[in-house]
Amino acid sequence: MRWLARVLAALSALLALIPGAHAERFDYRLEPREIAPGAYVIVGLTEDFSFTNGGNIANAGFLVGTEGVIVIDTGSSKRYGEQMLAAIRRVTPLPVVLTLNTHHHPDHFLGNQAFPPATLAALPETIAAIRSEGEAFNANMYRLNGDWMLDTEVVVPARAVEPGRQRIGGRDVELLALGGHTVADLALVDHDTGTVFAADLVFNGRAPTTPHADIARWLAALDALERLPAQRWVPGHGEVVTDTAPLRQTRDYLAWLQRTIRQSAEDGLDMSEVFATPIPARFAALALVENEFRRSVAHLFPAAEQAVLEGPARADEAADETAGRQAGADAGIRVRHFADVGFSDVRDALAEAIAAEGITPPVVSHFGHMLDRTAPDLGHARGLYAEAEILTFCNAAVAARLAAEAREHIALCPLSIGVYAEPRAPREVRVAYRPPGIDTPGATAARELMARIVRRAAALLGRE
Numbered sequence: 001m002r003w004l005a006r007v008l009a010a011l012s013a014l015l016a017l018i019p020g021a022h023a024e025r026f027d028y029r030l031e032p033r034e035i036a037p038g039a040y041v042i043v044g045l046t047e048d049f050s051f052t053n054g055g056n057i058a059n060a061g062f063l064v065g066t067e068g069v070i071v072i073d074t075g076s077s078k079r080y081g082e083q084m085l086a087a088i089r090r091v092t093p094l095p096v097v098l099t100l101n102t103h104h105h106p107d108h109f110l111g112n113q114a115f116p117p118a119t120l121a122a123l124p125e126t127i128a129a130i131r132s133e134g135e136a137f138n139a140n141m142y143r144l145n146g147d148w149m150l151d152t153e154v155v156v157p158a159r160a161v162e163p164g165r166q167r168i169g170g171r172d173v174e175l176l177a178l179g180g181h182t183v184a185d186l187a188l189v190d191h192d193t194g195t196v197f198a199a200d201l202v203f204n205g206r207a208p209t210t211p212h213a214d215i216a217r218w219l220a221a222l223d224a225l226e227r228l229p230a231q232r233w234v235p236g237h238g239e240v241v242t243d244t245a246p247l248r249q250t251r252d253y254l255a256w257l258q259r260t261i262r263q264s265a266e267d268g269l270d271m272s273e274v275f276a277t278p279i280p281a282r283f284a285a286l287a288l289v290e291n292e293f294r295r296s297v298a299h300l301f302p303a304a305e306q307a308v309l310e311g312p313a314r315a316d317e318a319a320d321e322t323a324g325r326q327a328g329a330d331a332g333i334r335v336r337h338f339a340d341v342g343f344s345d346v347r348d349a350l351a352e353a354i355a356a357e358g359i360t361p362p363v364v365s366h367f368g369h370m371l372d373r374t375a376p377d378l379g380h381a382r383g384l385y386a387e388a389e390i391l392t393f394c395n396a397a398v399a400a401r402l403a404a405e406a407r408e409h410i411a412l413c414p415l416s417i418g419v420y421a422e423p424r425a426p427r428e429v430r431v432a433y434r435p436p437g438i439d440t441p442g443a444t445a446a447r448e449l450m451a452r453i454v455r456r457a458a459a460l461l462g463r464e
Contacts, residue, residue, distance in 0.1 A: 081111025
């Protein structure tokens with residue numbers, strides 16, 4: 001995807017030489033509005049991405065403290081980021097000390113180039129998602145917004161923030177780690193003014209977007225936000241308000257969307273029939289509601305159909321899954337997530353990455369098929385995976401180092417990397433591996449080898 005973005009950037013540069021294609025065409029006309037002492041918002045348009053608006057469809061903001069500036073989201077392009085920084089400079093000469101990306105959607109982080117790299121920060125899951133999906137987002141934004149995207153490149157925040165209340169730049173702020181709109185959604189509370197920057201957990205007067213949504217988690221996040229003692233709310237899209245009406249509006253729409261999709265799946269409708277569902281009158285005034293409803297059906301309906309086919313999951317099974325994932329993390333299992341990609345593409349990329357290390361082609365174990373085949377005889381559940389395979393391989397240099405350290409380290413070879421997708425999300429593919437859990441030079445070499453293979457596979461998929 002990176003090469004495509006560069007080609008499009010070069011084409012944009014050539015177009016700029018055509019008479020009449022002047023730089024002034026690409027002025028976002030960003031006007032910061034002070035909504036409370038030292039708290040500023042730049043309100044975006046409630047529109048879809050277009051060649052006209054250049055992706056200026058989301059809200060961004062900043063807080064001016066006694067020692068520095070906190071930036072909340074950087075916009076949709078390098079141009080936006082540069083013009084936002086210029087707008088900040090019209091307000092204050094104080095340095096930017098923290099630049100937050102609230103989540104990994106492109107209209108919130110593609111302006112990162114304009115800000116000091118050391119200040120760029122986000123939640124760890126957001127950093128991973130930008131690293132994984134950022135190039136694809138950027139290429140798509142070139143297609144949607146044209147020349148506004150000139151020279152825009154993905155800059156991944158290097159700094160992971162932790163939730164909690166702290167003093168930054170001379171302001172009393174609190175970072176909240178939530179989720180549901182995406183895998184991780186950062187909200188910021190400015191306790192000096194009672195202002196909550198809720199990002200895309202809250203939409204005002206616009207239908208919510210759902211390409212990475214977990215609606216149940218999103219509803220829980222809205223409940224948490226509504227309990228805050230706030231005086232004003234800055235949504236991710238739409239006007240700033242001093243009450244919780246947009247939270248209730250967002251919750252109402254999401255709850256209706258969730259019920260509609262679930263009921264449609266239970267009634268056996270196909271997707272074209274769900275598209276024709278009437279939108280309730282109370283949502284008719286929401287900007288882009290018909291477009292977003294159709295997109296949401298495309299995003300969410302396949303998983304709802306699969307859930308109906310599999311039958312209702314028991315609450316204790318869901319709890320077991322959550323506990324199991326935490327136990328896996330505690331045991332040193334590393335997981336890399338690839339969104340909107342085919343299982344075989346990820347498996348083949350891993351095999352190619354292993355071969356690139358000069359290693360004999362891996363032995364492939366069809367783990368998911370084995371579980372399904374043995375389920376009738378052994379009594380365990382079928383359909384735990386849509387697909388699951390284990391790639392097993394041995395690197396002679398790493399094996400020799402491990403064996404030289406201790407002969408019993410033969411038990412640590414060969415190494416294996418699993419790749420799997422779950423039935424409810426067959427194009428959400430994960431790679432999982434556990435490096436040797438000992439602290440020796442050989443184990444370090446094995447850990448670096450496995451991480452390098454996964455990174456190389458990600459690069460082959462255009463996600464690195």
